[in-house]
Every structure is written in structure tokens, then in C-alpha cells.
Amino acid sequence: MNNITICFGLTFTVRGILSSEIEKKYQNYYKNIFSYLYAHTTLNVCIFLPGVILEWFEKKHPEILDVLTELVKRKQIEILGGGYYEPLLPLLLPKDRVGQIEALTTRIRKAIGKRPRGITLAESIWDPSLISSCNSCGIEYAFLDNRLIPRNSYRSVASYSPLIVEDLGRTLTVIPLHQDTKPTVKQSSEFFFEHLKNAQNSGNSFVYACFFSPEEFDELIQTAWLDEFLELTAKNTNINLSIPSIYLKECQIVNKTFIPAGCMSDAAMWTLEPFVPHAKVFSEALRPTVRDFLTLYPEAQKLYSRMMNISSMISQCKGDKARRKTAREYLWIAQNYAVYMFTGKGGITDQKLRQYSYSNLLRAEQLVRDASNFVDNTTCFDFDFDGILEYVNRFTTYNAFISRHGGMITELDIMHNYANYCDVMPRIRKYDGVTDLYAKNMFVDHFIPAEKDEELEFNTHLLSKLNQQLYNQKQFERSRHELVLETVVEIGDLKQNLSVTKKYTLNENGILVQYILRNESEENLTGFFGVENNFSVPYKSSANIQLEVLLEGKKEIPSSDTYYIKQSDIGLLQLTDTDAKNSFVLEPNERAGICIQPLYSARPDESGSVEPRYEANTCTFFWKISLEPGMEIEKTLNMAINTAKKKSVAKRKRK
Known part of the structure; x- marks a missing residue:
């Protein structure tokens, strides 16, 4: 029997950055693991410690x-x-790739005294272009899930031998990981040994590698599985534990292959259908990659687009080097893998994690502004890489991103507390009992056909073709921060044409949206026109929102966690984030009806439990309108944005 080398690995992964969670894991797992390793000198492992740890x-x-x-x-x-x-x-x-790898390499060298030569990839997410980045950082080998290695009846590639991969003249050694067969406490150490003997290839380069989480490794310790395993290895001279650097010096690598982009099966199963696993997703015919997450989960694409935008801003900034460096560090924090994926729990569905990423991106943007003499500006470019221009409005106190899809505001950032108040996870029937058929953003337009004497019972999943329209640009004035969009939509069973002109006018104090609705059909058109705004308060619950409305000139204070509707006579709505002291005042040009209700969504959290979590408060102004053929009507909704920082500046000016 030829020699078998076993490389066990430990990955101290951090999903998001929460010090309290690290302390819990230290007391429950880390401390015991390091004590065990120190006491058992024959137990060789490789360890990945991210910079945060x-x-x-x-x-x-x-x-x-x-x-x-x-x-x-x-x-x-x-x-x-x-x-x-x-x-x-x-x-x-590439600059961020190399920067992150070098930053961790430097931290390890200073803390431990030795520079790492190998690398591990989050969720084994691979792309051949990483070879050049690894070479630039002095990385010689990488661990990669063996299921990513192409093989078929015409192409035999060893599963238990190191491989050489090449891209643009640069090479990297790949050690296959066997996560699908790693030992657990449910199987004996003898069973694991027999598995290795059956799987062994001919030759002396056989290596079995797998990674454990601290929880999994501690369980092997607590159940004495590792003690039994070490006894077996002591009795078998042809089976030994090793670390990668020693093993690679002793073995001769003769296999070369090409590994296309992909991600390991455990993550890939979530890339076909939102929030639904497909166990047999990975094959040569269907090879998911990390970009399938961006395609399938709009929130991930939205955050990725923002991250790339900030990375570009930092690279283009020519100002203060110290601020640029700090800005890039904030950017790197926002690049943690968990928030760009969904693998059965937490991830992109966790609003706290999303808001933490947005917060760091906005901190980075503020530093770029400080380093480059920022002035208010409005630009248009393909922000989210969908082939359609978006409109980016940046002011001292806030950012507003406008999409032609539905003519909506898709992101509203308040710079005072580095928060995105337009970050809402739509509901799906599997978890919430209802599916939202449109993005829950701001200035979402609805037109619901109705009889003349009918009242509206607005809900948060109304289907209106208007909010699914692709608006066309009619006019765009950068210097005046004005944008005019237009569309035509068919209404009701009679398919009556309604043209909508939507004009945005933005300034440092807020956003004014003017609508002109025109009946293009030959019959009278009657219905409810509504403008929906979804306000998500970062890290908070509905209890942190204070609502005030003016009803017939008198103030009312609706509860933020209950349904509130009035058919008419609403002159104003003020929504306040009581912690950050930011308020949004929405005022129509003429009295309107209003519907306010909290929005909850349920997704598996980091522990796997599914509980309804607060996402936003949905506030919809609506009007009952009746248009004769060829007639038009104007409606206007103004949103004033008042931040605590802006108020304090105003007070200083008055003094």
C-alpha cells in the first residue's frame, strides 16, 4: 500500500463583523481547539485566520x-x-484582490512571524484570473473543492493529487478539497481509514484534504474521535498527517489541468431558484459561478454594483493619500463574502449585514469626498451593469439613485449616519405567504382601475403594470438636477392607454416629483393613482420610527407597527428615525389618501430559524382620479430630507 497523506484544515470564517459573536465562539470553541493542538504534537493542521480574527x-x-x-x-x-x-x-x-491578500499576509507575518504560502477561497469560489493575483502576492498553492475539477470518460484527472493550473503564463498548485466526504462524529475513525484506502490512487502523491469549521473540529475533540484517529495513525506507518508546505516539497506534481470558473456544490445548489436548493445542480453541462448569485438575487447585484462604484471612485481619487487608504479599508470591510450570497441562511437576506456593508461603503465615499473637494453633482451611467443608464444624484447630505425600471429611486443614502433608507427585501410566498411582484423602493407608481364610488384598500403587494414599466428619458439636465421620464401603460381589461410623465427635481433639501397623467384612450378612465415609498430604518425595528400626519389640518400620530389608512384629506406625512434624528417630510400638492403599514419578511437567519423580521414601513399617497379622453391631470409629491447634521449646521449659521 502506498503512502497516504492527510491535510486537515481549520477555517475561522467570519460572516459579517460582530465582536460579540467572536467572543462567544472563542469561549465555546477556539480556546479548547488551541489547547488541544498544543497538547497533541502529532496533530498537524493548516489554519485560516481572517484579518478580523x-x-x-x-x-x-x-x-x-x-x-x-x-x-x-x-x-x-x-x-x-x-x-x-x-x-x-x-x-x-485586481487592485482590491491583491490589496486584501497582501494585507492579510502582512498581518500574519507580523503576528506569527512567517509569511503564508497557501491560500483558501471563501466557499471555494474560483476563477482562473486569480492565478495572476496569487502570483503577484507570492502565493504558491490554493485549496479548491475537488468537485470543481472537470472530469469525464475522456478526461481522467486524479482527485487526490495536487494539480498545476495555468493562466496567461502564470501557474499555481491546486490541492483538491474533499468536503463531501470529510469525517464526522457519525462515522468511526476506522470507517474513515477504510474510505481512504478504497479511494487511494496509484503513486506516492495521494493526499486527502478537507476543512472543518471550529464547531465541527471541536465536536471531533469532545467525542474523542480525534483521539482515536491519532492512535490509528500512530499504528499505520503509511498513513500520516502533514501540513501542505512539507507535503508539497516531498511530492512530485505531474498533473496539469484547466479549471473553469465555478463555486463548490454546497453553495451552487442555491443558484438556480431563489431560496430553493437543488442538490444535483453541479455538472459539466450546468456549472454555476458566483455571478449566478448576482443574477438570481437582486439585492446582491444592487450591493455589488455599489461596491464596484465605490472601488472605482477610490481609484480615481487623486487627493489625500491617507484618506484614500482609509477609504479602501472601509471598502474591503464591505466586501465580506457572506452578504453577496445565500447558502441556506442569513447572507444577503440579513438586513443588518446588508446595512453594515452599505455603512462602510458610505464611509468610504465620504472620505473620497473629503479628499477631492466634493460638489453636488448629477450624472448618468450604467450603474448596475444592466445595459440601461441610471441617474446618480449626489448632494452633501444624501445620495439618490434613480432607475428607469419603474422610474423608481432604488437607493437613498443619508451621509450623516451612513445609512441606506431604501434597502428592502421583497417577500416571497414560500416564507411570507405572499410574493411582492415589484421592487420595494421609493416613488413606486401604481394605477389601479376602480369604479367611481369605490374605496381603496391598499396593500403592499398590489400588482400594477405601471411599476413594472421601463420609463424612457425625455429630458435630463445635469446642472439643474432635473430628470424627466415618460411611459405609456395599458390599464384594466379594456386596455386603456395612460401616459405618465414623471419629473424629478432634486436639491440639497430634498426631492420633488411631478406627475402628469393623460388618458390616451377613447373612453373615460377612472381609478386610483398611488405613489409608494418604502423606508427601511437601519438596524432598527418599527419602534424606532415616529409617524405624524396632518389630517384635515390636525395632527395625528399613527402607530408605526399597525395598518393605517385614510381615503382623503391627508396634507402631510413626517417619518422620523428617532435614533439618527433624520426625518422625511412628504407633502402632496393637494390633499390625498394615505396608507401606512409595516413590512416584515421571513428568511432563515444565521442560526437557521425563520422568523418575521422588520424590513420597512410602506407609505403610499393615493388619489381617486377620473379622466375623460385626451384629458390630463397633475399630481406632485415633495419629500423634504432633514438630517441631524444639517440642522446643527443651520443653527451655527444663525448664531
Whole structure:
């Protein structure tokens, strides 16, 4: 029997950046694992520690770094490199890829005393272009899920041998990972040994590698599985544990292959249908990549577009180097892989995680502004890479991003507290009992046909063709921050044509939207015209929103967590984020009806439990209108934006 080398790995992955969670894991798992490794000198493992964990160890438990340094000197463990904040490297620009890898390499060298030579990739998400980035950073090998390696009856590639991959004249060694067969406490160590013997290929380069989470590894310790395993390896001279650097020096790599872009099966199963796993998704005919997540989950694409926009802004900034460096660090924090994916729990569905990423992106943008003499500006470009121009309006106090899809505002950033107030996860029937058929953004237009004496019971999933229209640009004035959009939509069973002209006028104080509705049909057109705004309050619940309305000139205070509707006589709505002291005042040009209700969505959180979570408050102004053929009507809705920072500046000016 030929020699079998086993490379176990530990990945201390951080989904988001929460110090309290790291402390819990340290007490429950980390401390026990490091104690066990220190006491069992024959147990070789490679360990991936992201920058956040290393920083935390330095501040809270520096003794752990002393233990790791000692284990490295023993050649018992090897520290792996990677992205500092665990990004999805294929999604990053080369400058950010190399920057994140080098940042973690430097942190490891300073903390442990040795530069890493290997790398691990979040969720084994791979792209051949990473070879050049790894070469630039002095990375010699990478671990990659073996299911990504193409093989068929015409192309035999060893599953248990290191491989050489090449791109544009640069090479990288790949060690296949076997996550699908890694040992668990449900199987004995003897069973695992038999599996290795059955799977072994001919030759002396056989290597079995798999990675464990701290929870999984600690379970192997607590159940004495590892103790039994170490006893077996001591009795079998042809089976040994090793670390990658030692193994690669001793083996001869003769296999070369090409590995196309892809992601491991455990993540790939969520790339065919939103929030529905498909176990047999991965094949040569159907090879999912990380970009399938962006295609399938609009919130991931939205955040990715914003991240790329900020990365470009930083690269183009020619101002203060210190501010640019800090801005890029905030950008890197926002690139953590978890928020751009869904793998069965949390991820892109977690509003706190999304808002944390938006917050860091906005902090980066503010630093770029400070370094480059920012002035209010309006531009148009293909922001979200869909082939259609978007309109980006940046002011000192806020940003507003306008899409031609529905003519909506898709992002509203308040710079005072670095928050996106237009970040809402639409509901789906599987979890919420209802499916929202349009994006829950701001200035979402509705037209619902109705009889003359009919009242409207507005709900948050009304189907209106108007909000699904692709508006056309009629006029765009950059210097005046004005945009005019127009569309024609068929209304009702009679398919009556209604033309809508929608004019945005923006300034530092807020947003004014003017509508002109014209009946283009030959029959009278009667119905409700509504303008919906969804306000998501970052990190908060509906209790952090204070509502005030003017009904027939008198103030009312609706509850933010109950349904509130009035058919007419509403002159104003003020919505206040009580923590950040930001308020939004919406005022129609003539009295209107209003419907206000909280919006909840249910998705599996990081623990896997499915509970309704607050997403936003939906506020819809509506008017009952009746148009004769060829007639038109004007409606206007003004949204004033008042931030705590702007108020304090105004007070100083008055003094």
C-alpha cells in the first residue's frame, strides 16, 4: 500500500463583523481547539485566520498568538493566507484582490512571524484570473473543492493529487478539497481509514484534504474521535498527517489541468431558484459561478454594483493619500463574502449585514469626498451593469439613485449616519405567504382601475403594470438636477392607454416629483393613482420610527407597527428615525389618501430559524382620479430630507 497523506484544515470564517459573536465562539470553541493542538504534537493542521480574527486575538487574547507562533515553529501547523475580510475574490478588481491578500499576509507575518504560502477561497469560489493575483502576492498553492475539477470518460484527472493550473503564463498548485466526504462524529475513525484506502490512487502523491469549521473540529475533540484517529495513525506507518508546505516539497506534481470558473456544490445548489436548493445542480453541462448569485438575487447585484462604484471612485481619487487608504479599508470591510450570497441562511437576506456593508461603503465615499473637494453633482451611467443608464444624484447630505425600471429611486443614502433608507427585501410566498411582484423602493407608481364610488384598500403587494414599466428619458439636465421620464401603460381589461410623465427635481433639501397623467384612450378612465415609498430604518425595528400626519389640518400620530389608512384629506406625512434624528417630510400638492403599514419578511437567519423580521414601513399617497379622453391631470409629491447634521449646521449659521 502506498503512502497516504492527510491535510486537515481549520477555517475561522467570519460572516459579517460582530465582536460579540467572536467572543462567544472563542469561549465555546477556539480556546479548547488551541489547547488541544498544543497538547497533541502529532496533530498537524493548516489554519485560516481572517484579518478580523487576528485583530481580535491581538486585542483580547494575545496569548493565542504566542501559542500559534510556537505551533508554527514546531512545524505542527501552517497558517494560510487569503483575503483580509474574506471577500469573493473573483468579484473584485485586481487592485482590491491583491490589496486584501497582501494585507492579510502582512498581518500574519507580523503576528506569527512567517509569511503564508497557501491560500483558501471563501466557499471555494474560483476563477482562473486569480492565478495572476496569487502570483503577484507570492502565493504558491490554493485549496479548491475537488468537485470543481472537470472530469469525464475522456478526461481522467486524479482527485487526490495536487494539480498545476495555468493562466496567461502564470501557474499555481491546486490541492483538491474533499468536503463531501470529510469525517464526522457519525462515522468511526476506522470507517474513515477504510474510505481512504478504497479511494487511494496509484503513486506516492495521494493526499486527502478537507476543512472543518471550529464547531465541527471541536465536536471531533469532545467525542474523542480525534483521539482515536491519532492512535490509528500512530499504528499505520503509511498513513500520516502533514501540513501542505512539507507535503508539497516531498511530492512530485505531474498533473496539469484547466479549471473553469465555478463555486463548490454546497453553495451552487442555491443558484438556480431563489431560496430553493437543488442538490444535483453541479455538472459539466450546468456549472454555476458566483455571478449566478448576482443574477438570481437582486439585492446582491444592487450591493455589488455599489461596491464596484465605490472601488472605482477610490481609484480615481487623486487627493489625500491617507484618506484614500482609509477609504479602501472601509471598502474591503464591505466586501465580506457572506452578504453577496445565500447558502441556506442569513447572507444577503440579513438586513443588518446588508446595512453594515452599505455603512462602510458610505464611509468610504465620504472620505473620497473629503479628499477631492466634493460638489453636488448629477450624472448618468450604467450603474448596475444592466445595459440601461441610471441617474446618480449626489448632494452633501444624501445620495439618490434613480432607475428607469419603474422610474423608481432604488437607493437613498443619508451621509450623516451612513445609512441606506431604501434597502428592502421583497417577500416571497414560500416564507411570507405572499410574493411582492415589484421592487420595494421609493416613488413606486401604481394605477389601479376602480369604479367611481369605490374605496381603496391598499396593500403592499398590489400588482400594477405601471411599476413594472421601463420609463424612457425625455429630458435630463445635469446642472439643474432635473430628470424627466415618460411611459405609456395599458390599464384594466379594456386596455386603456395612460401616459405618465414623471419629473424629478432634486436639491440639497430634498426631492420633488411631478406627475402628469393623460388618458390616451377613447373612453373615460377612472381609478386610483398611488405613489409608494418604502423606508427601511437601519438596524432598527418599527419602534424606532415616529409617524405624524396632518389630517384635515390636525395632527395625528399613527402607530408605526399597525395598518393605517385614510381615503382623503391627508396634507402631510413626517417619518422620523428617532435614533439618527433624520426625518422625511412628504407633502402632496393637494390633499390625498394615505396608507401606512409595516413590512416584515421571513428568511432563515444565521442560526437557521425563520422568523418575521422588520424590513420597512410602506407609505403610499393615493388619489381617486377620473379622466375623460385626451384629458390630463397633475399630481406632485415633495419629500423634504432633514438630517441631524444639517440642522446643527443651520443653527451655527444663525448664531
